[in-house]
Amino acid sequence: xxxxxxxxxxxxxxxxxxxxxxxxxxxxxxxxxxxxxxxxxxxxxxxxxxxxxxxxxxxxxxxxxxxxxxxxxxxxxxxxxxxxxxxxxxxxxxxxxxxxxxxxxxxxxxxxxxxxxxxxxxxxxxxxxxxxxxxxxxxxxxxxxxxxxxxxxxxxxxxxxxxxxxxxxxxxxxxxxxxxxxxxxxxxxxxxxxxxxxxxxxxxxxxxxxxxxxxxxxxxxxxxxxxxxxxxxxxxxxxxxxxxxxxxxxxxxxxxxxxxxxxxxxxxxxxxxxxxxxxxxxxxxxxxxxxxxxxxxxxxxxxxxxxxxx
Numbered sequence: 001x002x003x004x005x006x007x008x009x010x011x012x013x014x015x016x017x018x019x020x021x022x023x024x025x026x027x028x029x030x031x032x033x034x035x036x037x038x039x040x041x042x043x044x045x046x047x048x049x050x051x052x053x054x055x056x057x058x059x060x061x062x063x064x065x066x067x068x069x070x071x072x073x074x075x076x077x078x079x080x081x082x083x084x085x086x087x088x089x090x091x092x093x094x095x096x097x098x099x100x101x102x103x104x105x106x107x108x109x110x111x112x113x114x115x116x117x118x119x120x121x122x123x124x125x126x127x128x129x130x131x132x133x134x135x136x137x138x139x140x141x142x143x144x145x146x147x148x149x150x151x152x153x154x155x156x157x158x159x160x161x162x163x164x165x166x167x168x169x170x171x172x173x174x175x176x177x178x179x180x181x182x183x184x185x186x187x188x189x190x191x192x193x194x195x196x197x198x199x200x201x202x203x204x205x206x207x208x209x210x211x212x213x214x215x216x217x218x219x220x221x222x223x224x225x226x227x228x229x230x231x232x233x234x235x236x237x238x239x240x241x242x243x244x245x246x247x248x249x250x251x252x253x254x255x256x257x258x259x260x261x262x263x264x265x266x267x268x269x270x271x272x273x274x275x276x277x278x279x280x281x282x283x284x285x286x287x288x289x290x291x292x293x294x295x296x297x298x299x300x301x302x303x304x305x306x307x308x309x310x
Contacts, residue, residue: 031067033074036075039084042084058083066140072298110143115129121199121200125153127148151176227264228263
């Protein structure tokens with residue numbers, strides 16, 4: 001186990017940091033699959049200014065992983081060497097700066113953005129209600145659901161780099177594709193502005209309710225999962241291919257291909273990250289052998305496989 005270093009705590013205090021630092025923090029407590037080893041350091045920033053100051057305090061070679069609601073992420077059982085910056089319940093400013101735009105920081109859950117837009121009688125963001133993550137994750141991967149995607153709404157983003165330098169960027173600074181966003185090296189999203197259209201609040205709420213009902217009926221949202229595991233191949237659906245291989249209900253340990261939706265892997269009890277990763281690889285190889293199609297994971301897999309014994 002890694003002990004809390006009093007020297008590091010004192011150093012952080014002397015820098016004026018107001019956030020919370022934890023050491024050897026179990027990431028199973030912060031991921032939607034409920035698996036994952038410990039992070040060496042786990043920082044919860046007080047706000048954006050505090051986050052900038054924290055980034056400036058880090059050694060230039062310190063590995064950094066950003067974490068929101070912990071969906072679309074598999075942290076291996078050995079955990080994370082370096083620092084995890086967690087924006088869950090942090091960086092949550094959400095406002096309407098003008099008639100048809102909203103400003104949201106990256107810690108705001110996508111579902112909250114969808115509801116806020118509806119309350120403001122703005123339409124176009126209803127699909128965000130079906131994304132089980134934060135706006136930071138949605139920006140990083142161009143998250144989508146029910147036919148909608150994040151980046152077509154984006155008109156501006158605020159980023160930060162390792163030195164704590166803030167930059168306003170436009171969508172033209174990024175190469176955006178299906179579940180893929182590539183931009184300037186070593187910059188991370190902090191906030192964005194979304195362009196919407198004036199609409200009817202009642203109709204917006206009804207659309208959100210319909211989308212959530214569809215999600216509940218078709219996805220295993222009552223069990224630990226990460227969302228969709230694989231990207232859909234062009235012209236096809238990953239779930240169709242997986243189901244056609246007879247893999248619904250297939251298990252490795254307590255990791256199981258959902259009977260409800262074949263592109264979901266659920267933790268039915270005490271699955272390890274190793275169980276889930278092995279099942280991902282088994283599904284990939286089985287589909288490839290049967291159909292010649294190599295499924296590409298949508299989920300990010302990070303961390304070390306081996307569990308530390310110190």
